[in-house]
Amino acid sequence: MQLTMIGAIQNALDVAMEMDPDIVVLGEDVGYFGGVFRCTAGLQEKYGKTRCFDTPISELGIVGAGIGMATYGLKPCVEIQFADYMYPAYDQIVSEAARLRYRSAGEFTCPMVIRMPTGGGIFGGQTHSQSPEALFTHVTGLKTVVPSNPIDSKGLLISALEDPDPVIFLEPKRLYNGPFDGHHDRPVTPWKKHALSEVPDGHYTVPIGEAAVRKTGDALTVLTYGTMVHVALAAADKTGIDAEIVDLRTLLPLDTETIFASVRKTGRCVIVHEATLTCGFGAELAALVQNECFLHLEAPIARVAGWDTPYPHAQEWAYFPGPDRVGRAFREALEDW
């Protein structure tokens, strides 16, 4: 069936809830209304108010109560309405969800999924546009997933719901309704024209911890995820550079095998993410690549990222690392070093 990313996420929840009566969905506006982005539409009607319900506006409460439910034996899938709203819940995520298995030597565990829309491109300003993935990948005990298309969204979300540990599931909201490639001045392309929107019916999984090569190439390796996968593809198209584009899909645990194999092949590496540059996930990628592929590198590892400013409103497209900036980095990476 053909689905948008929203449809795929909704369908993943539906399939998983049907199979596993322990899955409960909670968050702000997720019940009767079906979520501000509609990702939980119809679930309350189908599964009842005790399996999909609205919560008070308290991210700490949503995650904290979810942890309690998970330790009871349920599998909560909680929604934080925007990743930017996550901060009040951070203590519960870092000190509790991520640490419970360790501190109780496996006696109490926390199988829960924390979904949140991330990234910009929707004129959301600084409180509806952030990409806080590095704040999660830095926390041991968490797994962090960022899908870039409908088929992965469903398969990864089902994997996350079946995982024995807490999973942070980041949904690039600019991709919800189409494979946005950074060309904000062009008409929106809908998912239905994209091959990865043809989503299998029923249950299937995309394993956590496996990257996907979206485009093979020999000139350079692009390490990216989420919205930037499509931006990188557009930049490769625009520049005509034979880039190999690796969609990481899971940031932690990271598929280093695929990453290192690609960089060893191309000898050049450009890292692209929307989150701010300094101490972003790209820094970890760069460190790993230089450590493992040093003798294969023919150029410095480049990073293209959001500027180290808060996400601005009017200047959104000057901030967003679009295909021009990414393409420029590709060309620089190919120069003689």
Next chain:
Amino acid sequence: MTTDTSPLSLHVPEPEYRPGDVPDYSRVSIPKAGSVSRPTVDADPETFRDHAFSIIRVLNRNGDAVGPWAGMLDDAELHEGLRHMMTLRAYDARMMMAQRQGKTSFYMQHLGEEAISCAFQKALAPGDMNFPTYRQAGLLIAAGYPLLKMMCQVYSNDGDPVRGRQLPVLYSSKEHGFFSISGNLGTQYIQAVGWAMASAIRGDNKIAAGWIGDGSTAENDFHAALVFASTYKAPVVLNIVNNQWAISTFQGIARGGAGTFAARGHGFGIPALRVDGNDYLATHAVAKWAAERARRNLGPTVVEYVTYRAGGHSTSDDPSAYRPKEESEAWPLGDPILRLKAHLIRRGVWTEARHVQAEAEINDEIRGVQKEAEAIGTLHDGSRPSPGDMFEDVYAEMPPHLVRQRQEAGY
């Protein structure tokens, strides 16, 4: 419109007494034992709002159990309660000394607060879950958890059920209804509510108990817990142990000048009781009432236990630096062990001689357990969890980067 333009001034609350002052609580009015009514568990909370401002007490000055909250425990149960409290006190004393001897890094005792956790546990049923703080080890003792395991946890030795990963006293035992203690304050309160909600979602009949101290009620988790508990009528007992002191900060800093901690429940429409936390019988009776209310799907109850932290916050602070040494003695609610002992003597089922004998027996038992624990190891000696073990249980399955790091570390 006011014409007063004098400068504003900030109010910073101060406790009544600091070191060098002579504490005097004689004018503090303590409600008489037996004077507070006992509503039915399904009574309209509006009809007993004043219970959040009074103190429910059962044991009077003569050691008699009086009033509507009395008469819930038989002789054997009272003997058991006394033994649990005495065991906790003796255990604390041994562990405090062990810390001073360098056998572990840190310890936190319950001195003066033994009744609360020991009595509360007896109000729960198997399968219920406590989400405790670091000062409720009486829950474990009253649930029959082995002292040896507790001690091994304190020593972080090879017998430590949590493999040396947690600070001393941050116990965990699912089987005994004791949730893994966090070192971050307040986080467990909302988790208790979520756990209770899960029991209701499943249609089970288990209830949860959240625990928090007076100081930590200022944490956001407390507010979230009360909102969620009230919204979903979660089957949870929300306990607040008001021991007057948060390290060196008196309870007025968390509470301000208004109301009581119990009364915070009213703002959420949650019924609230305030109880003499140094009165084993009152504490047990109130716990039983709140637990029954939760189990009958009538929703949450806030319970404030009025008590006094007679010792330091932990082995890392000296209370004489911030409060008068005499304050503990002057505290009007007395000592929970001495009060229950007096009651049992009054009932004719206990004597001074038997008490001395029981103390000796308990001390012997604890010394024996300590020998056993130390034969396994202490923080710095003997058999301890292997360094390689620190890489386990981060995830259900060790991810490749941790496997690499463990190899790099040489384990």
